[in-house]
Amino acid sequence: MVQKPTGPGGLPLPRTDNSVTWAITDENKPVKDGGSPEPGPLRVFNYADYIDPATLKKFQKEFSTKVEVATYNSADEAIAKLSSGAVDFDLIMGLSGSNIVDLIAHRLLAPLNHSYLPNLEKNVWAELADPFYDRGSHYTVPYVVWMDGIGWRNDKVKEDIAGMDVPWDIFWQAQAYRGKVGILDDRRDALSMPMQRDAMHKGVRPDLNTEDEDVVNKAQADLSELSGICNPKVAITDYQTLPEGKTVLHHSWSGDVLAAAFYYLPEGTPPDVLSFWGPDENGVVQNDFFCIGKGTKRPVLAHSFINFMLDEKNAYDNFVNFNGYVPPQKGIDADVLLKQDLIPKTLESAVVRPDQFASNQELLQLSVTGQRFWDDAWSKFKAG
Amino acid sequence: MSVLRNPWGKPRFLAVMTGGYIIWSVLPVLIAIGFAFNDGRSRTTWQGFSTRWFTGETGSVLHDPALRDALGHTLLLAVICVAVATPLGVALALGLQRWRGRGSGTVNGLMLLPLVTPEIVMGVALLLLFLQVFGGIGLGTDAQAIGQITFTLSYVVVIVRGRLVSIGPEFEEAAADLGAPRRDQFFRVLLPLLAPAIVASAAVAFATSIDDFVVTQYLSSDASTTTVSMLLYSSARGAPTPALNAIATVNLMITLLTLAFAYLVYRRFAGRDEATAVATLEV
Amino acid sequence: MSGSRWTWRLVALPGVAWLSVFFLVAFYTVLAVAFGNQDTLSQPVPHWNPLDWNVGYVSEMLDNFWHGGPFWTVSLRTIQFVALAVLLSLLIGYPVAYFTAMHAGRWKGAILLALILPLWINYLMRMLAWINLLAPDGVGSDVLHSVGIEDLFLSIGLLDEPGGWLNGQPVTVILALLYGYIPFFILPLFVAIDRIDRRQIDAARDLGASPASAFFRVTLPLSWAGILAGAVLIALPMFGDYYTADLVSASTQTNMIGNQIDEFMRQGSEKVTGAALTLLLSTFLLALMFYYLRTTRRAGTAAEV
Numbered sequence: 001m002v003q004k005p006t007g008p009g010g011l012p013l014p015r016t017d018n019s020v021t022w023a024i025t026d027e028n029k030p031v032k033d034g035g036s037p038e039p040g041p042l043r044v045f046n047y048a049d050y051i052d053p054a055t056l057k058k059f060q061k062e063f064s065t066k067v068e069v070a071t072y073n074s075a076d077e078a079i080a081k082l083s084s085g086a087v088d089f090d091l092i093m094g095l096s097g098s099n100i101v102d103l104i105a106h107r108l109l110a111p112l113n114h115s116y117l118p119n120l121e122k123n124v125w126a127e128l129a130d131p132f133y134d135r136g137s138h139y140t141v142p143y144v145v146w147m148d149g150i151g152w153r154n155d156k157v158k159e160d161i162a163g164m165d166v167p168w169d170i171f172w173q174a175q176a177y178r179g180k181v182g183i184l185d186d187r188r189d190a191l192s193m194p195m196q197r198d199a200m201h202k203g204v205r206p207d208l209n210t211e212d213e214d215v216v217n218k219a220q221a222d223l224s225e226l227s228g229i230c231n232p233k234v235a236i237t238d239y240q241t242l243p244e245g246k247t248v249l250h251h252s253w254s255g256d257v258l259a260a261a262f263y264y265l266p267e268g269t270p271p272d273v274l275s276f277w278g279p280d281e282n283g284v285v286q287n288d289f290f291c292i293g294k295g296t297k298r299p300v301l302a303h304s305f306i307n308f309m310l311d312e313k314n315a316y317d318n319f320v321n322f323n324g325y326v327p328p329q330k331g332i333d334a335d336v337l338l339k340q341d342l343i344p345k346t347l348e349s350a351v352v353r354p355d356q357f358a359s360n361q362e363l364l365q366l367s368v369t370g371q372r373f374w375d376d377a378w379s380k381f382k383a384g
Numbered sequence: 385m386s387v388l389r390n391p392w393g394k395p396r397f398l399a400v401m402t403g404g405y406i407i408w409s410v411l412p413v414l415i416a417i418g419f420a421f422n423d424g425r426s427r428t429t430w431q432g433f434s435t436r437w438f439t440g441e442t443g444s445v446l447h448d449p450a451l452r453d454a455l456g457h458t459l460l461l462a463v464i465c466v467a468v469a470t471p472l473g474v475a476l477a478l479g480l481q482r483w484r485g486r487g488s489g490t491v492n493g494l495m496l497l498p499l500v501t502p503e504i505v506m507g508v509a510l511l512l513l514f515l516q517v518f519g520g521i522g523l524g525t526d527a528q529a530i531g532q533i534t535f536t537l538s539y540v541v542v543i544v545r546g547r548l549v550s551i552g553p554e555f556e557e558a559a560a561d562l563g564a565p566r567r568d569q570f571f572r573v574l575l576p577l578l579a580p581a582i583v584a585s586a587a588v589a590f591a592t593s594i595d596d597f598v599v600t601q602y603l604s605s606d607a608s609t610t611t612v613s614m615l616l617y618s619s620a621r622g623a624p625t626p627a628l629n630a631i632a633t634v635n636l637m638i639t640l641l642t643l644a645f646a647y648l649v650y651r652r653f654a655g656r657d658e659a660t661a662v663a664t665l666e667v
Numbered sequence: 668m669s670g671s672r673w674t675w676r677l678v679a680l681p682g683v684a685w686l687s688v689f690f691l692v693a694f695y696t697v698l699a700v701a702f703g704n705q706d707t708l709s710q711p712v713p714h715w716n717p718l719d720w721n722v723g724y725v726s727e728m729l730d731n732f733w734h735g736g737p738f739w740t741v742s743l744r745t746i747q748f749v750a751l752a753v754l755l756s757l758l759i760g761y762p763v764a765y766f767t768a769m770h771a772g773r774w775k776g777a778i779l780l781a782l783i784l785p786l787w788i789n790y791l792m793r794m795l796a797w798i799n800l801l802a803p804d805g806v807g808s809d810v811l812h813s814v815g816i817e818d819l820f821l822s823i824g825l826l827d828e829p830g831g832w833l834n835g836q837p838v839t840v841i842l843a844l845l846y847g848y849i850p851f852f853i854l855p856l857f858v859a860i861d862r863i864d865r866r867q868i869d870a871a872r873d874l875g876a877s878p879a880s881a882f883f884r885v886t887l888p889l890s891w892a893g894i895l896a897g898a899v900l901i902a903l904p905m906f907g908d909y910y911t912a913d914l915v916s917a918s919t920q921t922n923m924i925g926n927q928i929d930e931f932m933r934q935g936s937e938k939v940t941g942a943a944l945t946l947l948l949s950t951f952l953l954a955l956m957f958y959y960l961r962t963t964r965r966a967g968t969a970a971e972v
Contacts, residue, residue: 008708043606048618070607073618076935083710083936084515086523087605105708178827179834179918187935224919231827231835233917245803246833266425368707375937382930383737384744384919398766405763406781409850413788415806416796427799428806472682479679491679494686500899500956501949502907504925508932508945509693512700516713517692534689537682595789597910602933616791620798620914629799632792639787660779 005211005367009105013365014097015209019132022104022139030113031299038298040065042305045082045089045293048073049239049259052322059308065301073236074186075099082108090296091305093143096288097133098188100140101365103291109139110292116303117141119310125328125354128287133364140289141306144255144325145352147285147360148189149278151242151252151260154346156180162277162349168197172222174230174249181232182241182250183223187378188363189284190234193251194222196283205282208361211370220377227384234382239324240264242274254278254350259324261347272344285352285360287328326352417636420629427626437630445631450607451615455631457525458594458611459638464529465536465593470586472533473540474578480541481548498535499542506535507602514603524605531599536592540585543662547581550658580653584662587646591639697949701725701942709936728943738927738944745923748837749905752844753898756852759845760897764853765886768860782857785850793847794914801832801839801915808832835918843915844905852897859893860886892963899959903952924948 007013014020024030048071056067070089072078079099081087083106095103103109114120120129120141128142150161150170157177161167174181184190192208195215199206210216226232233247239256241247243264254276261271290306292299308314315327320342326332334351337343343351366374424431439446446452480492498506510531514521521527559573597613604614612635619628651659699713702720706712714720732738767778785793800807808830811817820826825838832839863886871881909925928948931941
């Protein structure tokens with residue numbers, strides 16, 4: 001029998017062919033049914049600029065409470081802070097399958113009580129209502145979905161990126177845009193990009209959760225090559241720098257480019273100067289989730305917040321007025337969205353559809369040894 | 385003689401250079417302050433005068449909770465820092481000044497170390513301390529205050545000791561010769577003489593706390609522990625509004641008013657030369 | 668008020684205790700973590716007893732360092748950036764400090780105030796000011812373009828393209844460091860020059876020294892201590908800087924050792940490596956401090972003789 005690699009704390013690593021049900025233990029039980037929301041403030045931990053202030057305002061009004069949002073700039077930073085045990089939040093949002101084992105192993109989460117979350121079953125895509133990384137949604141509920149791709153200013157970048165055989169190659173030919181190129185400041189996303197490029201050239205399906213040191217090192221070497229070619233910034237502020245023109249070509253999350261079009265464009269710049277391309281298959285497609293902090297004193301309020309965000313109207317408003325990340329809602333159909341003229345033609349592929357989850361891959365938590373390879377490669381890349 | 389003192393001939397070149405330096409060092413900040421009053425969203429294109437980013441209905445320092453809370457937390461930390469670091473530092477300065485013999489050199493060295501330690505080293509050390517040793521304190525306001533006190537303490541000691549040196553032991557000795565009891569010597573002679581240095585060191589502690597970034601960031605926890613400096617750091621790279629300039633301006637005004645007040649107090653009681661000495665030496 | 672010999676130690680005690688716990692113990696924690704281990708959740712497990720120290724992480728880092736690994740690259744770059752910024756501080760700062768101390772006349776007070784002012788302006792606000800100025804549509808970019816500095820920098824390859832100051836240029840980081848720290852260099856230098864006894868310079872001139880040779884043989888040596896003090900005062904914090912490079916560049920080509928430490932400590936869960944790197948940096952800076960103290964002490968003794 002082959003021993004499967006284990007994750008932090010010796011826990012199993014969820015994969016699409018190895019779904020995991022996280023146990024609910026006696027010492028950490030969900031909040032009882034039928035409670036009413038506790039008084040605030042609800043302390044939320046979230047990516048910076050990752051929820052519409054207007055949506056927050058609406059929730060605060062509806063529940064006569066206060067929400068305090070603390071922000072982080074990368075999933076690694078969030079995990080580092082949470083796992084140090086020094087901070088404590090009612091609600092954590094924005095983390096994903098690449099962090100789930102960490103969250104469980106560090107005992108950071110309180111289990112959910114679905115009786116407070118009627119909108120989960122009612123509204124969320126079936127694909128994600130009972131996901132392989134958390135069967136039964138014991139600890140997590142999906143927030144939004146996205147894919148990794150390329151965001152660019154089509155008024156500044158002349159190449160037909162979407163028409164290239166391997167669009168990722170554009171970064172290795174970006175001499176003309178030197179200094180105005182960006183790479184996502186996230187070790188998993190960034191290192192998986194050259195892996196996808198390599199596989200696309202060879203016409204094979206890459207394993208973006210690889211624990212093969214040579215593959216990871218090759219990706220790092222390829223990525224480091226970019227420094228000489230286009231001196232990229234390592235940042236996740238593409239949703240601000242692309243619309244402002246500070247960058248013109250960016251390794252992007254689809255939602256960031258839509259957010260740029262919805263919210264961040266300076267006056268007088270039309271949204272269709274922004275373009276997005278993401279691979280139809282063998283790329284990264286991902287969802288992140290809401291979860292409730294283990295130490296919360298406001299479990300019912302936290303559940304109410306999740307349920308509020310799963311409401312179709314609220315999810316839609318948050319998406320189109322600010323966030324740009326597609327909520328996996330049955331009622332928000334990609335085709336309908338595209339017909340509404342809300343999203344320019346150049347950004348159509350930034351709208352993620354349920355079927356893309358089958359043909360692409362999620363970046364998932366690695367074993368401790370495997371993670372070490374990625375960490376070392378990342379620090380080498382960051383050293384320049 | 386004045387010709388002899390001047391090896392470069394007429395110092396016109398030096399004067400121009402100094403003037404140029406001053407413009408270079410101050411003008412960018414003045415421009416940034418100017419854009420705090422911009423009527424539009426841009427921080428690079430002037431669109432008319434307005435105070436909307438200070439007091440406007442939305443997104444202003446006064447009405448945006450994130451900005452307002454950051455300013456409040458910055459001031460809270462500064463007040464705690466002054467309240468603890470000043471008495472602690474004054475006592476340490478007095479003790480060190482009179483403590484002769486074994487151990488005083490070591491303590492003196494220990495006191496000076498935080499002044500030369502890069503902030504990131506202190507940030508890392510304190511972060512690990514609060515995670516590994518004082519888990520009970522954890523991160524957040526308490527840890528931030530302790531971190532700031534640890535390095536502002538040294539500023540207080542240096543300023544107060546400077547004043548102690550310039551006062552000299554004569555006053556107390558005279559009081560003792562006149563038969564004053566020791567407690568009176570301290571409270572009626574020494575303390576009033578030290579007062580300007582205490583005010584000055586409190587002001588320096590206040591200003592240092594307000595402008596601190598690294599230690600405060602390393603020891604922060606949730607949203608309620610965000611300070612103005614942290615806000616400037618996290619927003620500057622993206623596309624902030626002039627409200628960021630506005631909050632930096634408010635921050636600056638508070639710092640400068642505090643220091644100006646302390647300088648005037650010091651000058652009034654300790655004389656102009658000494659006040660200038662404190663202002664130039666205590667960087 | 669001599670008191671018992673214990674009275675004053677008692678007065679000093681709270682302060683000493685504070686510094687012992689929050690400075691010495693804190694620093695010892697860095698040692699214990701760097702020479703410790705990590706658990707299966709990648710959290711540090713400090714080894715408090717030096718006899719139990721695990722040298723694995725530190726030696727792995729040193730190995731990486733000696734064999735030209737990423738830590739070497741970053742350290743070398745950091746030293747270059749700091750050295751250049753200090754050198755530029757001297758070139759710009761010396762004339763300014765010299766003029767203020769020697770020739771400012773009745774303007775001295777006002778100039779001094781202008782020199783002190785930047786010390787009390789939030790460092791990040793000063794960086795923010797430049798980020799706005801150097802944006803492609805910013806006033807600063809226009810000025811640099813119209814006075815020809817942009818062309819100059821473009822022609823010697825320090826700048827990649829017109830207006831590209833914030834495109835991850837090492838020169839921008841060095842200039843930002845210069846701008847950020849030079850006020851801290853000028854003040855101790857001003858104090859040193861201001862203290863020079865003018866009669867010594869006059870005497871040199873009376874003995875027939877030319878103005879230039881009086882400067883190089885009298886003024887400059889007498890201000891040497893101020894130069895060193897200023898250089899050390901700005902070099903130490905620059906070695907630990909991470910925010911400047913991050914704010915004005917964010918390219919991997921300008922990351923300094925502080926960025927690397929920040930990455931390990933705050934951005935990722937590799938605190939043991941971060942502690943080891945902090946230890947390396949501290950050791951280097953301590954050595955620098957000792958060298959500085961030895962030089963100044965020797966200079967002090969020489970001056971007395």
